[in-house]
Amino acid sequence: MLEFPQKGDGRGQLVIVEGGVDIPFDIKRIFYIYGSDSEVVRGQHANKRTEFVLINVSGQSKVRVKDGRGNEAIFALNRPHTGIYLPKMVWKDMYDFSEGSVLLCLASEHYDTEEYIRDYDKFVELISGGQG
Template sequence: MGYVNDVNVLQFKQNGDQRGHLVVVEGNKDIPFSIARIFYIYGSDREVVRGCHANRRSEFVLINVSGTSKVKVMDGKAEKVIVLDKPHMGVYLPEMVWKEMYDFSEDSVLLCIASEVYDPSEYIRDYAEYLKEIGMKDE
């Protein structure tokens, strides 16, 4: 099981010159897993909350490559909010951490890098069920 304390902010090396910036993110090097899936979220506004789930097997790194957003993570005991506001920073989310992404700026593009291909059976989409599964709530 993952814990909020296992959630880490990552800083990626910025390469660049007068032509602009370049950030490289490599699996098993800059992030702690092999990359199996990449997707991104855009067009959400400040009132929208995305995520609202935990994953039994998938690990994630989230990077706001444009604009800003916030990520709230919970593990049944602790809670943390990370502000993603630089394209060279990300947040590592281990498996079995509840995640909610919100407060998207108008120009937000949230890049999501996952350790697993999509499998709906590994998603826990109900917080009460999540608490039960991690042993924080009686059946």
């Protein structure tokens, strides 16, 4: 989990996130997920090269992370000044979106469909040293 600097006064809060400073990579892509209800599961993939930081800037959601070796963790993203760092080659599921949830995703790489692993069994095989 990462906590980002906040500057605030009577006018409200300002959260600052700088690539290479507050997160461990330079940001090459930004996208966000909104309009997903609590029953929707997003993500459901791993990435060969891309690292991510996920921040729920409005509302809340959960992120389940699996390493392909039987370990998993669930993170609740519910504060707009905190996020989760996801290194490459971890399986991620985003789910349990609250009404009005906006999940901001910062990525270390430009989009490349070829580096996505969308089959969990193939991911496990790659992690265990298989060629996929």
